[in-house]
Amino acid sequence: xxxxxxxxxxxxxxxxxxxxxxxxxxxxxxxxxxxxxxxxxxxxxxxxxxxxxxxxxxxxxxxxxxxxxxxxxxxxxxxxxxxxxxxxxxxxxxxxxxxxxxxxxxxxxxxxxxxxxxxxxxxxxxxxxxxxxxxxxxxxxxxxxxxxxxxxxxxxxxxxxxxxxxxxxxxxxxxxxxxxxxxxxxxxxxxxxxxxxxxxxxxxxxxxxxxxxxxxxxxxxxxxxxxxxxxxxxxxxxxxxxxxxxxxxxxxxxxxxxxxxxxxxxxxxxxxxxxxxxx
Amino acid sequence: xxxxxxxxxxxxxxxxxxxxxxxxxxxxxxxxxxxxxxxxxxxxxxxxxxxxxxxxxxxxxxxxxxxxxxxxxxxxxxxxxxxxxxxxxxxxxxxxxxxxxxxxxxxxxxxxxxxxxxxxxxxxxxxxxxxxxxxxxxxxxxxxxxxxxxxxxxxxxxxxxxxxxxxxxxxxxxxxxxxxxxxxxxxxxxxxxxxxxxxxxxxxxxxxxxxxxxxxxxxxxxxxxxxxxxxxxxxxxxxxxxxxxxxxxxxxxxxxxxxxxxxxxxxxxxxxxxxxxxxxxxxxxxxxxxxxxxxxxxxxxx
Numbered sequence: 001x002x003x004x005x006x007x008x009x010x011x012x013x014x015x016x017x018x019x020x021x022x023x024x025x026x027x028x029x030x031x032x033x034x035x036x037x038x039x040x041x042x043x044x045x046x047x048x049x050x051x052x053x054x055x056x057x058x059x060x061x062x063x064x065x066x067x068x069x070x071x072x073x074x075x076x077x078x079x080x081x082x083x084x085x086x087x088x089x090x091x092x093x094x095x096x097x098x099x100x101x102x103x104x105x106x107x108x109x110x111x112x113x114x115x116x117x118x119x120x121x122x123x124x125x126x127x128x129x130x131x132x133x134x135x136x137x138x139x140x141x142x143x144x145x146x147x148x149x150x151x152x153x154x155x156x157x158x159x160x161x162x163x164x165x166x167x168x169x170x171x172x173x174x175x176x177x178x179x180x181x182x183x184x185x186x187x188x189x190x191x192x193x194x195x196x197x198x199x200x201x202x203x204x205x206x207x208x209x210x211x212x213x214x215x216x217x218x219x220x221x222x223x224x225x226x227x228x229x230x231x232x233x234x235x236x237x238x239x240x241x242x243x244x245x246x247x248x249x250x251x252x253x254x255x256x257x258x259x260x261x262x263x264x265x266x267x268x269x270x271x272x273x274x275x276x277x278x279x
Numbered sequence: 280x281x282x283x284x285x286x287x288x289x290x291x292x293x294x295x296x297x298x299x300x301x302x303x304x305x306x307x308x309x310x311x312x313x314x315x316x317x318x319x320x321x322x323x324x325x326x327x328x329x330x331x332x333x334x335x336x337x338x339x340x341x342x343x344x345x346x347x348x349x350x351x352x353x354x355x356x357x358x359x360x361x362x363x364x365x366x367x368x369x370x371x372x373x374x375x376x377x378x379x380x381x382x383x384x385x386x387x388x389x390x391x392x393x394x395x396x397x398x399x400x401x402x403x404x405x406x407x408x409x410x411x412x413x414x415x416x417x418x419x420x421x422x423x424x425x426x427x428x429x430x431x432x433x434x435x436x437x438x439x440x441x442x443x444x445x446x447x448x449x450x451x452x453x454x455x456x457x458x459x460x461x462x463x464x465x466x467x468x469x470x471x472x473x474x475x476x477x478x479x480x481x482x483x484x485x486x487x488x489x490x491x492x493x494x495x496x497x498x499x500x501x502x503x504x505x506x507x508x509x510x511x512x513x514x515x516x517x518x519x520x521x522x523x524x525x526x527x528x529x530x531x532x533x534x535x536x537x538x539x540x541x542x543x544x545x546x547x548x549x550x551x552x553x554x555x556x557x558x559x560x561x562x563x564x565x566x567x568x569x570x571x572x573x574x575x576x577x578x579x580x581x
Contacts, residue, residue: 003386007379015370098366102425105330105362106383107355276293277332 001112008120012086018124021082022131025075029135032071033143036062040144064141065149065165069241071136072172079176080183080208081201082128087121087187088200091272095195095279110273114188118265121184129177137169151241158243168240175237175250182230182257183208185264192272195279230260281344283308283433283465284329289338291324291489298324300489302338306467306482308432311459313480313497314469321489322469323363326437329467330360342433356384359431361439365422369411373402373421376410377428384429396424400454416447423454427464434458436468440475448475455479506567507532508548510539513561521558527551 012018036043044062091114094100103113149165151158160168186207190200211231214222226232236253239246282305291299299321306312314322327333329340331351340347342354367376374393381388397403400420405413413421419439426434439455440448452475458464470476476483477497484494493500512518515536522528522539530551533540541551545567555562 003382007382010375011368011371011379014375097368098364099368101327101332101362102360102366102380103383104332105355105358105360106380107352108383109352274334276334277327278293 001116004108004112004116005119008116009123012120012124018086021085021128024078024082025128025132026135028075028078029071029132029139032074033067033140036067036070037143040067060145060147061150062144063147063149063162064137064144065147065160065162065169067140067144068137068169069149069151071140072132072176072237075132075136079128079132079180081205083121083125083180083183084187084201084204086124087117087184088191088204089197090117090121090188091191092194092200093191093197095277096197098279100279101277104277111269114192114265114269114272117188118185121188122181125180125184126177129173129180132176133169133173149241158241160241160243168245172237172240175240175254178254178257178261179230179234179237182234182261182264185261185268189264189268189271192268192275228256230257233257282306282341283343284467285341285344286325286329287339287341289325289328289340290336291321291328291333292336298489299328299335302486302489302491304484304491304494306465308465309459309463311455311466311468311479311481313476313483314467314486315473315476315483316469316486318471319488320486322486323437324489325486326360326362326435326467326469329435330358330362331355332362356429357432358435359426359429359433360435360437361419361422361426362435362437364441365418365425367410367418367421367425369409371410372407373397373410373413373417374406376421377406377424380425381428388428392428392430396428399427399457400424401450414447415442416444416450419443419447419451420454423451423458427458427462432465434464434466436466438469438471440470452479506543506545508541508543508545508551509566510541510552510555510560510562511537511564511566512539512555513537513563515539515560518555518558518560525554527554 040062044066091100094103104110146162148162149160151160183204187200187204190203190207191197194200208231211229212234215226215229215232233253233256236250236257239250239253284304284306286305287303289299289302290297298319302321302325314325316322324333328335329342329347331347342358345354347354368379371379374397377393377397378388381393393406394403397406400423402417402420402424405417410418410421419442423434423436423439426436436455440451443451455466455468456479459466468476468479470479480497482494482496483500485492515534515538519534522531527541530541530543530547531539532542543551548565548567552562552565
């Protein structure tokens with residue numbers, strides 16, 4: 001099993017396209033950071049317009065923590081696609097390449113194979129989130145320095161002291177890892193049905209987009225299902241930047257995401273264990 | 280002696296299409312056993328069922344007396360296989376591919392064993408090239424190396440000469456013969472190149488539309504008594520009526536306006552020729568069709 005996992009990771013990280021995701025994260029964060037470097041002050045002043053009239057704010061508002069938060073808000077929508085690129089390819093890509101039949105003529109169980117695909121996708125997702133943390137937070141801190149962070153919400157603004165921020169970012173990234181693992185398990189599940197990676201990648205994004213729209217529509221009909229949609233809970237990481245932190249809501253979101261992940265994994269095993277390999 | 284493979288009443292359907300229909304056969308240890316059949320005859324489906332890639336609807340597979348579906352993982356340790364093309368990871372080297380698939384069976388496969396099989400298949404010195412840079416023949420040879428690296432008793436090779444040039448076909452043929460003769464492997468092989476089967480296999484099974492229509496030793500199946508002889512005749516209708524009421528009628532296999540095909544012993548060809556001439560038939564040529572291909576076509580003829 002360990003050897004199988006080792007080779008799975010070896011295959012993933014020897015494949016050039018694996019690094020496209022890391023490149024995209026680097027490129028987007030760099031572009032946002034450059035834009036903020038050149039024109040960030042006016043952007044922050046505009047955003048703070050209403051607050052500046054009522055409060056006297058001193059200190060460095062446009063700091064690494066705020067830029068990191070802005071990047072996370074805009075980038076976490078796109079990360080599912082990058083996760084789906086690898087996880088959606090896991091079984092369907094092997095089927096398309098013709099290597100799935102060669103693997104399954106070896107004495108390994110199909111359950112083992114699914115588990116290894118899931119663990120390797122989890123490791124990839126974790127590394128991608130760590131890289132996101134490095135680019136979005138640590139590079140921003142390096143470029144813009146530290147300071148207290150103002151979290152602007154539609155109905156309030158929250159001031160978080162700089163000494164109180166690092167653990168919140170750590171928790172938010174851990175939560176993002178869980179949410180992206182749910183996406184990975186969905187992509188693997190869809191991948192089990194296909195013999196070509198494009199289908200599961202597009203289907204994964206389709207499911208995420210449709211459910212995200214449902215999660216955000218303020219209609220009574222959808223309010224009934226919203227609490228049960230995993231997309232409703234994927235943005236739970238934002239709770240770590242609230243005051244007080246809504247631990248109960250975050251715990252509930254974690255539970256839903258774990259349940260979906262286990263559900264997708266279980267359904268993949270059930271289906272794949274009986275699947276005729278004809279590719 | 281217990282057969283290495285015994286298949287009993289195997290059937291498999293895909294939606295409404297019956298791909299394999301009540302198939303039974305057995306393969307003795309040390310044999311090179313050929314699967315012969317047209318595209319869609321059920322060869323690959325049967326091989327995939329023997330490897331657990333496809334689940335049969337009915338029937339049972341026994342390998343060394345053990346039911347395959349009960350001890351699949353254990354039994355797969357003693358089987359090496361290539362199904363259709365030997366597809367591997369193009370962005371990895373031949374060595375990496377071989378190492379990965381060897382390790383999936385036995386994590387302790389020593390590098391010396393990898394060198395050994397690369398030597399046997401003639402890929403030593405090219406193992407560090409990327410798989411995508413290999414020629415079709417090299418890919419097939421690496422596929423055979425992957426199949427035999429864990430020293431299996433049984434090799435299942437589905438169309439191993441597919442897409443190769445004549446030189447490549449000869450190389451693979453010699454390799455398969457050597458694996459049987461020098462390494463004592465039992466080999467189950469399928470091929471579209473019927474002549475190849477004639478040269479490689481000791482026994483064979485003929486599949487047509489998922490059903491077994493013949494099996495046995497290749498030499499027995501090519502018995503001279505089964506020889507097909509084609510008489511090219513200017514106008515067969517002249518003698519057709521007399522022929523159908525004569526003793527030769529039972530030997531007639533196929534007929535057309537300008538040719539008659541008989542199944543008979545070669546010694547009887549002059550007698551038949553004399554009889555046709557006697558009846559007024561104008562014989563333009565006689566061709567003995569004794570290849571496996573002709574045999575195959577004759578028994579699968581609808």
